[in-house]
Amino acid sequence: MRIKRPVRAIVFCAALCLLCSCGSIGTIKGMTGSQAFQAQNLPVRNLRVAVFTDGSKPDKEIKRTIALASDSLRKQVGIALVPVSWQKIQFKSSGRAAMINQLYRRTLKTLPGNSFDIAVAFTSYNAMDDLKFVFSMLVMPVPVWAGVIDDTYRRYIVMKSTDKDNLIHEVCHGFLFEYVHSSRGVMQGTKLVLLPFTPPINETQYLTAQDRNNILKHKFRDFSMRPRLNLPEGDLLNTGQSAASSVQ
Ligand SMILES: [Zn+2]
Numbered sequence: 709m710r711i712k713r714p715v716r717a718i719v720f721c722a723a724l725c726l727l728c729s730c731g732s733i734g735t736i737k738g739m740t741g742s743q744a745f746q747a748q749n750l751p752v753r754n755l756r757v758a759v760f761t762d763g764s765k766p767d768k769e770i771k772r773t774i775a776l777a778s779d780s781l782r783k784q785v786g787i788a789l790v791p792v793s794w795q796k797i798q799f800k801s802s803g804r805a806a807m808i809n810q811l812y813r814r815t816l817k818t819l820p821g822n823s824f825d826i827a828v829a830f831t832s833y834n835a836m837d838d839l840k841f842v843f844s845m846l847v848m849p850v851p852v853w854a855g856v857i858d859d860t861y862r863r864y865i866v867m868k869s870t871d872k873d874n875l876i877h878e879v880c881h882g883f884l885f886e887y888v889h890s891s892r893g894v895m896q897g898t899k900l901v902l903l904p905f906t907p908p909i910n911e912t913q914y915l916t917a918q919d920r921n922n923i924l925k926h927k928f929r930d931f932s933m934r935p936r937l938n939l940p941e942g943d944l945l946n947t948g949q950s951a952a953s954s955v956q
Pocket of ligand 1: 877881888889896897
């Protein structure tokens with residue numbers, strides 16, 4: 709998940725209000741209340757989450773993010789996030805692949821492979837990200853990543869953000885093997901932010917019907933097995949290439 713902050717955000721308030729409400733168009737938002745829909749979500753999968761934190765975010769905030777994402781995922785696809793362990797981690801690098809690799813190696817050392825389904829490490833935006841935000845406001849948009857998942861196991865996630873929508877996005881990557889991102893809904897690859905203090909104009913926690921169907925197909929996958937990704941060439945998340953070589 710990337711965040712882009714456009715250049716000069718001279719936008720009329722009325723237009724902004726309209727845009728802010730468009731994120732959920734084309735999603736399952738209006739369907740989740742029906743009994744038939746909820747029946748399709750059964751049985752619920754309790755996804756065991758090994759949580760890691762570098763201490764830059766309050767534990768309470770992390771727990772709240774996981775709980776909110778869990779509520780939403782349970783409602784949409786019948787997947788609940790259940791933290792099963794909690795560890796400190798200090799990242800040695802700010803590179804995506806290096807962080808994913810460090811998280812992967814840490815789990816190898818400290819957790820039996822069958823004791824968790826996914827590992828999620830929380831860190832924060834760094835000084836370079838702050839510079840990019842300023843550059844985006846003054847000169848031109850520069851993407852800043854908010855969360856990332858490996859391309860090898862689709863199991864190891866690093867989050868700079870504690871936005872629940874971002875966590876939902878990364879977790880859902882763990883169940884989508886046929887494509888990476890969607891043009892609508894929470895699986896869009898980029899969030900567009902007009903101003904630092906405004907919400908993304910395409911913000912939503914909801915999946916499209918197609919994303920949901922594909923996630924349901926792989927809902928009970930075994931996370932210790934490498935998934936058979938069937939992505940268009942060059943469409944990997946481009947983060948796990950070095951992780952892939954190190955986890956062969
Ligand atoms: Zn993504």
